[in-house]
Amino acid sequence: MAKARAIYDKYGTVIVLLLLVIIISVMNPKFLTTYNILNIFRQVSINGLIALGMTFVILTGGIDLSVGAILGLSGMVLGLLILGGTPDVIAIIIVILLGAGLGLFNGFLVAKIKLQAFIVTLATMTMFQGITLIISDGIPAMGVTTNAKFLDFISQGKLLGLPLPMIIFLVAFIVLYILIEKTVYGRGVYAVGGNEEVARLSSISTIKTKTLVYVISGAMAALAGVILTSRLSSAQPTAGAGYELDAIAAVVIGGTSLAGGRGRIFGTLIGVLIIGVLNNGLNIIGVSSFYQQVIKGLVILIAVILDRKSSR
Amino acid sequence: MKKLYSLFMVAVLMVFLVACNSEGSSGEGDKKLALLMADLGNPFFHVLRDAVKEQAESLGYEVIVYDGQNDASKQPSQVEDALQKGVSAIVINPGDEDSTANALKEAIAQGIPVVTVDRKVNIDGILSYLVTDNTKGGELTGEWLANKLPEGGNVVHIEGVMGTAPQRERGGGFLSVIDPAQNSDSKFTILDTVVGDFSMAPAEAAMSDLLAKHDDIDAVFAQNDTMAVGVVRAIETAGRDKDGIIVIGFDGAQEAYDLIEEGKMSVTAVQDFKFIGKEAVNYVDAFLKDGTKPEPEMLVDVYMSDSK
Numbered sequence: 363m364a365k366a367r368a369i370y371d372k373y374g375t376v377i378v379l380l381l382l383v384i385i386i387s388v389m390n391p392k393f394l395t396t397y398n399i400l401n402i403f404r405q406v407s408i409n410g411l412i413a414l415g416m417t418f419v420i421l422t423g424g425i426d427l428s429v430g431a432i433l434g435l436s437g438m439v440l441g442l443l444i445l446g447g448t449p450d451v452i453a454i455i456i457v458i459l460l461g462a463g464l465g466l467f468n469g470f471l472v473a474k475i476k477l478q479a480f481i482v483t484l485a486t487m488t489m490f491q492g493i494t495l496i497i498s499d500g501i502p503a504m505g506v507t508t509n510a511k512f513l514d515f516i517s518q519g520k521l522l523g524l525p526l527p528m529i530i531f532l533v534a535f536i537v538l539y540i541l542i543e544k545t546v547y548g549r550g551v552y553a554v555g556g557n558e559e560v561a562r563l564s565s566i567s568t569i570k571t572k573t574l575v576y577v578i579s580g581a582m583a584a585l586a587g588v589i590l591t592s593r594l595s596s597a598q599p600t601a602g603a604g605y606e607l608d609a610i611a612a613v614v615i616g617g618t619s620l621a622g623g624r625g626r627i628f629g630t631l632i633g634v635l636i637i638g639v640l641n642n643g644l645n646i647i648g649v650s651s652f653y654q655q656v657i658k659g660l661v662i663l664i665a666v667i668l669d670r671k672s673s674r
Numbered sequence: 675m676k677k678l679y680s681l682f683m684v685a686v687l688m689v690f691l692v693a694c695n696s697e698g699s700s701g702e703g704d705k706k707l708a709l710l711m712a713d714l715g716n717p718f719f720h721v722l723r724d725a726v727k728e729q730a731e732s733l734g735y736e737v738i739v740y741d742g743q744n745d746a747s748k749q750p751s752q753v754e755d756a757l758q759k760g761v762s763a764i765v766i767n768p769g770d771e772d773s774t775a776n777a778l779k780e781a782i783a784q785g786i787p788v789v790t791v792d793r794k795v796n797i798d799g800i801l802s803y804l805v806t807d808n809t810k811g812g813e814l815t816g817e818w819l820a821n822k823l824p825e826g827g828n829v830v831h832i833e834g835v836m837g838t839a840p841q842r843e844r845g846g847g848f849l850s851v852i853d854p855a856q857n858s859d860s861k862f863t864i865l866d867t868v869v870g871d872f873s874m875a876p877a878e879a880a881m882s883d884l885l886a887k888h889d890d891i892d893a894v895f896a897q898n899d900t901m902a903v904g905v906v907r908a909i910e911t912a913g914r915d916k917d918g919i920i921v922i923g924f925d926g927a928q929e930a931y932d933l934i935e936e937g938k939m940s941v942t943a944v945q946d947f948k949f950i951g952k953e954a955v956n957y958v959d960a961f962l963k964d965g966t967k968p969e970p971e972m973l974v975d976v977y978m979s980d981s982k
Contacts, residue, residue: 390887397912398886404911405879475679495743501717504903504929518911594874594907596929598900600715600744601875645883651836651869 374668375616375632382636382661386643393646400525404517404593406638407527408433408586410631412605413612414538415582417630418575420613421542422555423622424472424479426576428464429583429609431490433602436461436587438494440513441503441597450510458584464490465580469573487606495599503597517592527589534582535631542627551575555622612637615665636665705763707735707958708756712769712793713744718899718927718947719767722791725951726765733959735763746773753777757784763958765951767791787958791950793839802957802968806945808840811976812847815922815943818978819862819893820851822920822940826861827892830884832905834872834897841872844897844924852895865891870901878904885912891919899923899930899942906938926979934980941980950974 387394412429419426436457443453464486471482507514519526542548550571553561562568583602591597616633618625640661644654707730711719727737738759740752746769753774756764764781768774768790775797778788782799790803819829829852834841854860866884870877877896884891885908896902902923909915915938923930926944933939953972960966 392887395886401882401886405882495715500714501720502929504932590875594878594904596874596903598874600873641879642883645868645880646887648866
């Protein structure tokens with residue numbers, strides 16, 4: 363009994379995920395086909411990458427509302443570069459650096475100038491959206507992957523039988539997992555989020571630590587933008603709008619506290635999968651869209667309540 | 675230090691404002707026409723903007739274009755700004771049916787002709803309201819499919835933003851022909867209905883899900899072309915492009931024509947924005963010249979375009 367409790371305490375959200383999978387596959391066995399499982403992973407990779415970066419930001423007690431706008435801008439720059447004749451591999455490297463640069467701008471304002479993260483990233487969100495509209499003139503970049511073999515391969519190709527977006531997401535997860543769990547920098551992120559004053563006194567560079575989480579967040583959003591552009595073979599001027607909310611939801615479902623200092627990146631992975639399984643599963647069962655919204659909200663609440671119970 | 679940064683930001687802002695202002699407006703003349711667009715982020719509306727500009731400039735108007743950036747709360751102050759500039763006519767594509775009502779009342783009180791395009795504004799005194807007949811467009815789309823597949827088939831319906839007029843009307847018109855529950859002569863089955871919010875990414879994701887669920891889809895009706903492009907991409911990604919799934923869009927956007935050209939999409943219901951934009955300008959121009967009043971509401975038909 364005590365053992366069961368211990369397991370429940372540790373893996374509350376995992377239980378929610380498993381229950382969802384069981385319920386949906388009983389209602390429609392097509393849910394558990396190999397094709398559909400890979401389909402889910404392909405779809406969650408975009409929200410997944412953003413949520414991984416967002417986890418770092420939230421652990422420091424910050425928030426990054428500009429990730430959707432960074433995704434949109436990166437995707438558009440990628441599309442325009444490629445249509446302008448830049449080789450796709452180089453264009454991809456440029457936009458990931460661009461995402462990191464935009465993140466650096468956020469981090470500089472939050473960490474160095476000490477402005478509220480919420481307001482800074484809200485302001486940069488509108489700015490980045492505006493820049494996307496300016497450079498594209500509001501017109502989508504179409505047929506981006508037609509002559510870009512590598513970019514096309516990113517969403518259409520498979521490696522070891524797995525879709526590439528899934529592999530990119532899982533590799534990013536492993537890299538960021540090691541960074542946050544096993545390095546001095548990762549401990550610094552938790553320390554800054556837990557108590558900035560104490561962190562400073564124990565000679566952690568709080569400015570560097572905080573700036574870097576926004577850089578990671580920006581780079582991840584740009585990488586997500588690369589995958590989305592590849593998936594749609596086009597860059598939409600309003601792509602990414604609202605994506606920040608799904609990412610924040612995944613992080614919070616995964617048990618990371620919005621107050622900072624407490625949480626696990628593994629939880630974010632589960633949170634991302636819960637949202638992805640819900641989105642896909644409700645379509646597979648054939649639930650009408652009005653009910654879908656209510657059910658999604660309910661499941662998020664249930665996951666958060668269970669998590670509160672387990673972290674006590 | 676903070677002061678320095680804020681000074682720097684102000685400098686950047688100044689440069690930006692000056693740069694933006696130099697774009698200015700086109701055409702010369704004492705007659706000004708204000709065109710207020712709900713959202714120029716949607717490229718399809720550029721056709722409308724260009725049609726209005728072209729016709730108005732050919733009639734000797736200077737055209738001032740405002741972009742509401744998909745935020746209906748921006749439009750009232752844009753109307754006020756246009757009145758300040760002393761425009762003689764207003765063509766507006768409102769973001770919603772109420773936000774601009776008070777601002778436009780002021781324009782009407784000054785005797786300025788106002789024509790709304792693609793969406794109503796709930797006030798009296800509007801010169802005319804021009805809109806695509808979405809219900810009839812939906813019906814035409816359904817009839818096109820019924821002719822294409824006389825034996826019927828399995829249909830997937832991808833809806834736009836729930837609760838908007840185009841979603842209700844296009845969907846309603848289509849279903850009135852195709853849904854056996856509404857039309858006893860229909861041989862079709864509606865397999866599934868999902869929401870794509872009139873944009874590409876959600877439509878692509880929803881279609882991917884449905885491809886996992888069904889292996890017998892004959893036709894997909896997407897309520898706009900942007901979603902249809904997402905549907906086509908999902909079919910390609912799933913490796914089902916050999917299934918011969920019929921994909922139907924709505925709007926007449928360039929990307930749809932391109933896909934029809936490549937044989938990946940079947941047809942789109944074209945909204946005649948060129949005609950609507952030109953007609954709107956003719957209405958205000960005729961009114962200013964001799965007080966001619968057009969019909970208060972003008973429903974414009976779509977036409978199906980499936981030519982390769």
